[in-house]
Amino acid sequence: MSEGPPRRRVVLTLGTAGLAAGGLGLLAALARSVVPDVLYEAPRRFPIGRPEDYPPNSVTLLPERRLFVFRTAEGFHAISAICTHLGCNVNHEEGHGFVCPCHGSTYDEDGDVTNGPAAWPLPRYAMSLSRRGELVVDTRRTVDPDFRLRA
């Protein structure tokens, strides 16, 4: 027992610190493992067919993708069909915009809220044209209301 208490305290502190850091590291690893890295879901960037599949001046609902595809004189744009209030599917009424059947939220043709409990406009997703000439929607990226894809 040659060491005095101060030396021992250093050793103890070192041990405690090492344990705390190591333990926290292991816990962090555990916590990170809970975050999924791959998803068994439909991809969020997906092709939706060729431009000529959509008649001019039309609104097409893709029910599986919960998405409205607009083709206007200016080009293509895509608006989500998921009500921003509580996630029901909205219906499109020609000339009146979108109506949510669940809680009565209404949106105009651009997806902006006109009435009801919804707080945010319907998201408008980025669209592009693939090398193969297919329309591609990317639901991870939203775009301005005036976005139009010329194809």
Next chain:
Amino acid sequence: MAVAALTPAGKGQGHRRAGLARRIPARLLRTFAVLSVVLLAVAVAAVVQEWRAEWRQWQSRFAEGETAVHGGDGDTEQGIQQIWLPDLDRVDRCTSCHLGIASPEMKDAPQPFRGHSGPWLDSHRPDRFGCTACHGGQGEATTYRDAAHQPLPFWSEPMASRELMEARCGTCHQERNPPSTYWLARGRALMTDRNCVACHEIPGRDSEEVRAPRLDGLALKVSPAWLRGWLADPRGYLERSRMGDFRLRPEEIEALAAFLLQPHGVVEADEVDWTGADPERGGEIFRASRCVTCHSVNGRGGTLAPELAHVGAKVGRDWLYSWIRDPHRLQPDTLMPRFRFDDDQVRDLAAYIAEDLAEPKGLDANQADPDPDLAAEGRRIFERRGCYSCHELEGFPVRARIGPKLAGEGDRIVDPAPLVARGIEPTRPNWLFTKVSGPERVLETARMPTFGFAEDEAAAVSVALLSLRAQDVPPGRITRDPDRPPYEPQGEFGALVRRYRCLSCHQIAGTGGTLSTVVLDRIGSQLRRDYIEQFIQNPIAVRVGLAERMPHLNITAEEAALLAGYLSTVMVDDAVEAEVPRDAAAVARGKELFDRHGCQACHIVGDSGGFVGPDLNGSGQRLQPGWTVAWLLDPERWKPGTLQPDHGLTREEAEALTAYTLSLPARKAQVLP
């Protein structure tokens, strides 16, 4: 002593902070400190290990510069990439490292960033097909080793070589061979040729069965000595024998021959009067009828029918007479047409073949009564080896299928022992290869015969077998023609087609042989009716260089008119126009185009030109103009792999060329006497 430090501790209040440190023995404190630091090190090591995962390193390298060098868009996603194909039950994470795979501009980048070569991704979109469905390997893996780029323990599907990948094409492409597969197509053709479906059930190939000669009345046909020799070594008699070597022991051969030479079935021999037989005239008939289109003599000639040089050792002239007179009576399934010969012609021909052509070897006297015990033993061998799978014989079922079903053959886990013993890597392809090369090499008591495949042939068959996988391919993924019944020609036309066995060489609606390059489906749009009628009666070769020429069947004028009428009215393609404008200006322009494109390099016009394509003199009497235009515009459409190049002509150019070609006069010597 650890406990010694306990007692003096904790008396006063003055050492609050130092309390713990003072009470616990220093040795334990030190151990604690060391262990804690080691724990921290372990935790750090775990994080570093994860952080330095291969795919992360590749992704950062890709982001850093590979794209800048090779011109990719660099807009890649972070994290493990996954292509999930629920219907194939596959998850492919290959794109986590192969980041440039879909970018053509990355074609020359080093791996793993290289863009995919070839046109395949256009037809097989990665998001719909993934990677491992074609390439093999472990799609779930995120390291080079675990992805099974090289064989990996506990993973049965290492990445396939270029050749073995063709097997994976065949899993979905079940009916037709996809373009740019060579081994698969060859393997499938070999499997059809060796009649694998006779013994094995093969998905999608059931209709391909070929019948081998019927064995009823064999005693009247062949000599016992020949039969024994044949059973011992089929390839010794006929090099390209479709029948395999059953590796029979001499006593088995004796027994089987005794059984086969028993009188089976009701076969009556024709009574022939051989006086006045003229082999010389028979030889003339033999040549004029072009028997060598199908038969070979001393290895020269067609491969569709048996070699005739040694046939004298096998059959007698009496049987030959019966055979030539009406082959269909003896072998209802034979490919041989019933030529329209009179009895004298048949006699002379038989005499020529049996005496002049083949070395005349007298047939052994038929054994009157083969030993019944021996014959019974032979019967057992006949049954056990499934001979009746291919050969019909009275009293036996038509189809045996004694072999195992081949569905799932490509997936089967194999016994490595025989391969290891031979110093061969015990992989599934190698096992199949060894088995196909010689079944006794993997199982000494195998019933399957040795088909005498050359090495590359065995490899091709292995590829075809590997394509047969146990896991069901989702129906939407299979490219299989709708089950189409074989074409059955009807009525009078049908009777003639059967008599003359047109479908032994020609194809109609996908049914028939491939010896002739002339597909009959659209022959009416292609050729003029009067030409067809004339050609059938007196076939002349349009392509001088071609060895196979249509045999001279002695078809009568009435029959020819009927056939030509049917072909010209029914066998037409509506997409082909009937007539195209042909004026003098077009002819002149056509001549110019003809010279510019060097057509004469392959076609004869006048007295000069190549023998590669058909002689074009007098083609106006032969070809329909609409067809000629359609052909020139897109030859590959009508005949894939043709030697006619696609010059990329405009319609106007094709019409002009047609006008010129069809205006060429016939040569005088063109019609054979």
Next chain:
Amino acid sequence: MSEPTRGRIHRAWRRIYRSVFRIGWPRTRQQRLAAMLSSLALHVHPTRVRVHVLRFSSTLGLGLVAFYLFLILIVTGLALMLYYVPHPDAAYRSMKDIQFAVTFGMFLRNTHRWAAHGMVAVVFLHMCRVFFTGSYKRPREFNWVVGVLLLLLTLALSFTGYLLPWDQLAFWAITVGTSIVAYFPLVGEPARYLLLGGHEIGQAALLRFYVLHCVILPLLMASLIALHFWRVVKDGGLAAPPGRMRRAPAWPHLLFRELLILVFVLVLVHAAALAFDAPLEQIADAARTPNPAKAPWYFLGLQELVHYGAILGGVVVPTAMIIALLVLPYVDRRGGGVGVWFARERRRANTVFALLAVVVVVLTVIGTFFRGPNWDWVWPWLR
């Protein structure tokens, strides 16, 4: 911030803190005793322990190591449950996901696997320790019985977990294992039927093993562990030889040593997880038996016995051993030698037990390393 406000916040914080930790960080001996009693986690400890049992050499800390391993198994097991799918079509794929596409997934699985194997070994060693120190004697007879049940539960937990990866190793180990079960006369077949939920190892068996492994057995285990610990205290603490009654406060002497062992276990298990990957063979294939098909290693002694005689090795010997272990404390009633390693008074009992333990170990080693295809004898170094 004004002084009064700060004071108010400080007092409020103190109130909350005190509501959770009644005693706070103990400074005095009194407080330390009170802390031990008032904390849920600590109150299973006595406030003061005999100095003898604090010595590492008297217990080797084996029981505690087993407990820590159990905790590690619970934590890692819960994380693995988030990704594991107990269905034959998906189980193997989900193992691959854990291996390749879950951050730290492989590390987690390795930790779980090595902790599980370690626990089987440690529990067995713990039992040996208890026997060789005579710690099962009155009044601790019943706790020995609980301990034997815990050993069986540990084996059952490890065995049920073995099937879950649904690879060849798992499938055939469980096939062999459950076949040994079926040897038991009368009850064997029905027990196997119940265990597998059918006649063969398939969807039902996988689900049953999953529920047993993740819910039923851990709950039983936790309950019995609680009982085991509680009885340790109620039976007068860990066994120690009579006479030397010197005691020391559990805080900090016992607690620090417990912490030390915890760090030691954490280091060992996680280092093993870093260094060695848990095996995952080909997907389970009922049509293809590996040669040899082996049970999990801790049953290979049993499999080796079954090799000599199915009924004798599979039924008589194991049943006799379990019964012997259960009744042992009630049969061996002679006093003396408690708390002392290999006490002279207990030489005969210790020799017999040691012999049996050696037989078990030797059989297991033979089954694990010296048995090749067709259960033929092989020399592992010549392989």
Next chain:
Amino acid sequence: MTVLFAVALAAGCQRTPEVPPVDAVQEAFRDGELSARESHGRRVFAERCATCHGAEGRGDGQNAYNLDPPPPDFQESLDALSPEDRRRVIEGGTAALGRSALCPPWGRSLDELEVEALLAYLVVTSRPSGDEEETGPGRRRWRRPR
């Protein structure tokens, strides 16, 4: 000592020097020394080119007699053409280089892979025949996937 020696001997006998196992099917795929792409090219060549150029590219095909200028012997002439020009001839015919129209354009009949394969095989045909030491730096040996 003797025992040790015996044990060592026994161990030595068990481990016979191992010959690496042969990947038999891959060996069988090999067309001589040709790579997969080269043998693909050889097949395309046999189908489309050999009639004039001859099976080995010696300019001795059965239709060669008929051609003026005659098809060249690749062994002598191929090096004069850059890889880009070879591709241009295959796809657009000799006319693409402003020469005769005798070698027709195959660009519309062959797909990209077949052209690549042909180009690879052309290099093989231009190699001097009978030269055994031909595995120089320019020669890519067929690598067996292992």
